[in-house]
Amino acid sequence: MRIALFITCFNDTMFPRTGRAVTELLERLGHTVEFPQAQTCCGQMHFNTGYRPETLPMVRRFAEVFAGYDAVVAPSGSCAGMVRDHHRVVAAQYGDDSLAAAVEQVVPTVYELSELLVDVLGVTDVGACFPHRVTYHPTCHSLRMLRVGDRPLKLLRAVKGIDLVELPAAESCCGFGGTFALKNADVSNAMLADKMRHVLDTGAEYLCAGDNSCLTHIGGGLSRLRTGVGTMHLAEILASTEGDVR
Amino acid sequence: MSGADNVVWLGTPAFPEAARTALADTRLRANLRRATGTIRDKRLAVAAELDDWEELRDTAAAVKRRTLRHLDHHLLRLEETVTAAGGTVHWAADAAEANAIVTRLVKATGESEVVKVKSMATQEIGLNEALAEAGIRAYETDLAELIVQLAEDRPSHILVPAIHRGRSEIREIFRREMGEWGRPAPEDLTDEPRDLAEAARLHLREKFLRAKVAVSGANFAAADTGTVVVVESEGNGRMCLTLPETLITVMGIEKVLPSFADLDVFLQLLPRSSTGERMNPYTSLWTGVTEGDGPQNFHLVLLDNGRTATLADEVGRQALSCIRCSACLNVCPVYERTGGHAYGSVYPGPIGAVLTPQLVGVKNAASLPFASTLCGACYDACPVKINIPEVLVHLRAEAVEAKRRDRLLPTTEALVMKAAGAVLGSPRRLAAVQRLAALGARLVARDGRIGALPGPVARWSGTRDTPAPARESLRAWWRRTRTPTSEDARTTAEGKVRR
Ligand code: SF4
Numbered sequence: 116m117r118i119a120l121f122i123t124c125f126n127d128t129m130f131p132r133t134g135r136a137v138t139e140l141l142e143r144l145g146h147t148v149e150f151p152q153a154q155t156c157c158g159q160m161h162f163n164t165g166y167r168p169e170t171l172p173m174v175r176r177f178a179e180v181f182a183g184y185d186a187v188v189a190p191s192g193s194c195a196g197m198v199r200d201h202h203r204v205v206a207a208q209y210g211d212d213s214l215a216a217a218v219e220q221v222v223p224t225v226y227e228l229s230e231l232l233v234d235v236l237g238v239t240d241v242g243a244c245f246p247h248r249v250t251y252h253p254t255c256h257s258l259r260m261l262r263v264g265d266r267p268l269k270l271l272r273a274v275k276g277i278d279l280v281e282l283p284a285a286e287s288c289c290g291f292g293g294t295f296a297l298k299n300a301d302v303s304n305a306m307l308a309d310k311m312r313h314v315l316d317t318g319a320e321y322l323c324a325g326d327n328s329c330l331t332h333i334g335g336g337l338s339r340l341r342t343g344v345g346t347m348h349l350a351e352i353l354a355s356t357e358g359d360v361r
Numbered sequence: 362m363s364g365a366d367n368v369v370w371l372g373t374p375a376f377p378e379a380a381r382t383a384l385a386d387t388r389l390r391a392n393l394r395r396a397t398g399t400i401r402d403k404r405l406a407v408a409a410e411l412d413d414w415e416e417l418r419d420t421a422a423a424v425k426r427r428t429l430r431h432l433d434h435h436l437l438r439l440e441e442t443v444t445a446a447g448g449t450v451h452w453a454a455d456a457a458e459a460n461a462i463v464t465r466l467v468k469a470t471g472e473s474e475v476v477k478v479k480s481m482a483t484q485e486i487g488l489n490e491a492l493a494e495a496g497i498r499a500y501e502t503d504l505a506e507l508i509v510q511l512a513e514d515r516p517s518h519i520l521v522p523a524i525h526r527g528r529s530e531i532r533e534i535f536r537r538e539m540g541e542w543g544r545p546a547p548e549d550l551t552d553e554p555r556d557l558a559e560a561a562r563l564h565l566r567e568k569f570l571r572a573k574v575a576v577s578g579a580n581f582a583a584a585d586t587g588t589v590v591v592v593e594s595e596g597n598g599r600m601c602l603t604l605p606e607t608l609i610t611v612m613g614i615e616k617v618l619p620s621f622a623d624l625d626v627f628l629q630l631l632p633r634s635s636t637g638e639r640m641n642p643y644t645s646l647w648t649g650v651t652e653g654d655g656p657q658n659f660h661l662v663l664l665d666n667g668r669t670a671t672l673a674d675e676v677g678r679q680a681l682s683c684i685r686c687s688a689c690l691n692v693c694p695v696y697e698r699t700g701g702h703a704y705g706s707v708y709p710g711p712i713g714a715v716l717t718p719q720l721v722g723v724k725n726a727a728s729l730p731f732a733s734t735l736c737g738a739c740y741d742a743c744p745v746k747i748n749i750p751e752v753l754v755h756l757r758a759e760a761v762e763a764k765r766r767d768r769l770l771p772t773t774e775a776l777v778m779k780a781a782g783a784v785l786g787s788p789r790r791l792a793a794v795q796r797l798a799a800l801g802a803r804l805v806a807r808d809g810r811i812g813a814l815p816g817p818v819a820r821w822s823g824t825r826d827t828p829a830p831a832r833e834s835l836r837a838w839w840r841r842t843r844t845p846t847s848e849d850a851r852t853t854a855e856g857k858v859r860r
Contacts, residue, residue, distance in 0.1 A: 299377050307825070
C-alpha cells in the first residue's frame with residue numbers, strides 16, 4: 116500500500132523519532148511510505164483557540180498535499196481528529212465548492228496509526244519486542260473523537276516481552292488541551308498532578324500514548340519531579356525489535 | 362436588572378482567576394472528588410442497564426431539536442392549553458420583566474412570603490433578591506438549596522447546589538442560621554445525614570403548612586395538554602405544588618415539549634443521568650387548576666432572557682436542549698477540580714460554559730468557552746447529545762471575533778496566532794523555524810530538557826520540563842536519507858540547492 120505520512124508540525128519539530136518509527140514499522144510490514152515535503156499542519160491550534168479563518172490555508176494545503184494516496188497516517192489522535200471532524204467545517208464555512216470536494220476526497224483516507232494498522236492493514240501483531248513495564252494513556256481525542264477503542268491495547272498486548280499494566284482512571288483527561296494548559300495553567304496543573312499520581316501507582320517504566328502532545332505534558336511533569344518514568348509514543352514501541360536497546 | 366447581572370454574577374473574576382482560588386481550597390476539592398466520583402459511577406451503572414439507552418438519547422435529542430425549530434408554534438399551543446385548563450400565561454422578555462410579573466402576582470395575594478421549589482430559572486433572574494426588595498421573603502425548600510440560602514452562599518452545582526459543602530459544615534450552618542429563618546435546629550444536632558435531614562424537615566414543615574403562595578420552576582411542559590412537570594427527589598416540591606392556594610411557575614421557553622407522550626423518553630433519561638436512579642422519586646404533573654384540589658390560581662411565566670437570541674445561532678442553539686441533569690458537570694475534569702463557583706454563573710460546568718455566554722452575550726463571559734480541555738467527556742455523558750465541545754469551539758471563534766472587532770490593536774495572542782499561521786502556511790518557513798528552534802533550544806536545554814522559563818510560558822514551564830526541539834526535523838531527516846519520490850521532487854530539489 117502507498118501510504119503518506121502526515122507527521123504533524125509538532126512531531127516534525129519535536130519528535131522526529133516518532134515519524135521515523137512509523138516509517139520503519141510500515142516498511143517492515145511491506146508498505147511504501149512517502150513523506151510529502153509540502154505538508155505543514157492540520158490547523159488544530161488555530162481552530163480550537165477560536166482563530167477559525169486562519170485555519171483555512173492549512174485545510175487547503177492538507178487537502179492538496181495528501182490527495183491521491185491509498186491512505187494517510189498520522190501518529191496523533193488529536194490531529195487525525197482535527198482533520199476528520201473539522202476540516203469539512205472550515206471548508207464549508209470559508210472555502211469554496213472545489214475545496215469542499217477536495218476535503219471530502221481526502222478525509223476518508225486519513226487514519227490514526229492504530230486504526231491504520233488494525234482496520235486497514237489488518238494486523239495486531241506487528242512483530243515488535245519491548246521488554247519493559249508499560250502503561251497506556253488513551254488520549255481524549257483518540258478515545259472520544261476517533262473512538263479508537265482498544266486498538267492500541269490490542270497492538271501493545273501482542274508486543275513480545277512487554278509487561279502491560281493498567282492505568283487507573285485512564286480515561287480522565289491529563290489536562291493538556293492545547294492552549295488550555297497556558298490559559299488555565301492552574302487547573303491544568305491540578306489535572307496533571309492526578310494523572311502523574313496514577314502513572315506512578317502503576318510502577319511502569321514507560322508511559323505510552325498515541326499523542327506526543329499529551330506525552331509532552333505528562334512527561335514534562337514526570338521529568339520535573341525526577342520520577343524516572345519515561346514516555347514513549349505507541350509507534351516507537353511498535354517499531355522496536357529485539358535488536359533495539361532502550 | 363439585566364439578564365447578564367444574574368446569570369453571570371457581578372464582580373466575578375474571569376474563570377482562570379476564580380479557578381485558582383478554588384484550587385487552593387483542599388476541602389472543596391475533596392468534597393467534589395467524592396461527590397462527583399460516586400454519582401459518576403452510579404450513572405454509568407444504571408445507564409448500562411437499559412438496552413436502548415443510545416436509542417433513548419437519539420430520540421430525546423431529536424425531539425428537543427425538532428421542538429426548538431418550531432418553538433414559537435409549541436409555545437403558543439402551550440399558552441392555549443394552559444389557559445383552557447384555567448391557568449394564566451405571562452410572557453417575560455428578560456429578568457426584570459419576569460421579576461416584576463412575579464412580584465405583582467404575589468402582592469395581589471396580599472402575602473409577604475412564598476415557598477419555593479428549587480428552580481434554575483428563578484436563580485437565573487435573581488427572583489429571591491427581587492422579591493426581597495419588594496418586602497417578600499422567599500423560602501427555599503429543597504434541602505441543598507436551603508443550605509445555600511441559610512449560608513448566604515451561591516449554588517455550585519445544577520442538581521446539588523451545596524455539593525461544595527461537607528456535612529460538618531452543614532451542621533454548623535443549620536445550628537447558626539435556622540433560628541433566623543424559622544424553627545431553630547435542635548441543640549444536640551449531629552452531622553449524621555439522618556439528623557440533618559430531620560432538622561430540615563421540621564424546619565420546612567412549618568413553612569409548607571403556612572404558605573399561601575408557592576413559586577416553582579418546571580422541568581417540562583407538554584404543549585398539547587398544558588401539563589407542567591416538576592421532577593425532584595425529596596417531596597418538598599410536591600408540598601409546594603399542592604398545599605398553597607396560588608402557584609407561580611417560572612419556566613424557560615425551551616422547556617416546552619410538543620406532546621405529553623414525549624415525557625416517556627425524558628422521564629427515563631433524566632433520573633438515570635442526574636442522580637443515577639432508575640426512576641425519579643417525586644414526579645409532579647399538573648394541568649391548570651382543579652376545583653377543590655391543589656392551588657386554585659396557577660400562573661405560568663414564560664421566560665426568554667436571552668433564549669431567542671441563542672435560538673438564532675444554528676450551532677449554539679443545541680444548548681437549549683439541556684434538561685439540566687448535570688451529568689456533564691459530574692464527568693467534567695475541570696469542574697471536578699474547580700467546583701461551580703469558578704464559572705461565576707448560575708449554570709456551571711460544561712453546560713454553563715456554553716449556555717451562559719449565549720444567554721448573556723459572549724463578550725460578558727468570554728473566559729468560559731475556554732474553560733475546557735475539549736476532552737469530550739461531557740458530550741459522551743449528555744442524555745440529549747448536546748455536542749458541547751463543538752459549541753465551545755464555536756463560541757471561542759465568536760469571542761475572538763468580538764475582540765477583533767472591539768480593539769484597535771490586535772491582542773498578543775492574535776499576533777502569535779498570525780505569526781504561527783504564517784509559519785505553518787509554508788513548508789519552507791516551517792523548516793527554517795525548525796532549524797532556528799533547534800539552535801535556540803540547544804542554548805537553554807540541559808540533557809535535552811528545558812526547565813523553567815520566564816515570560817508568557819512561565820506558567821507552563823513552572824511545573825513541567827519541555828523537551829528541546831530535535832536537532833534534525835523529520836522533514837530534514839527525510840531529505841537527507843531518502844531518495845526523492847516524484848511527489849516531493851520539487852521541494853527536495855529546492856532543499857538540495859540550499860544545502
Ligand atoms: S448539557 Fe446535557 S449533560 Fe449537561 S446538564 Fe444539560 S442535559 Fe445534562
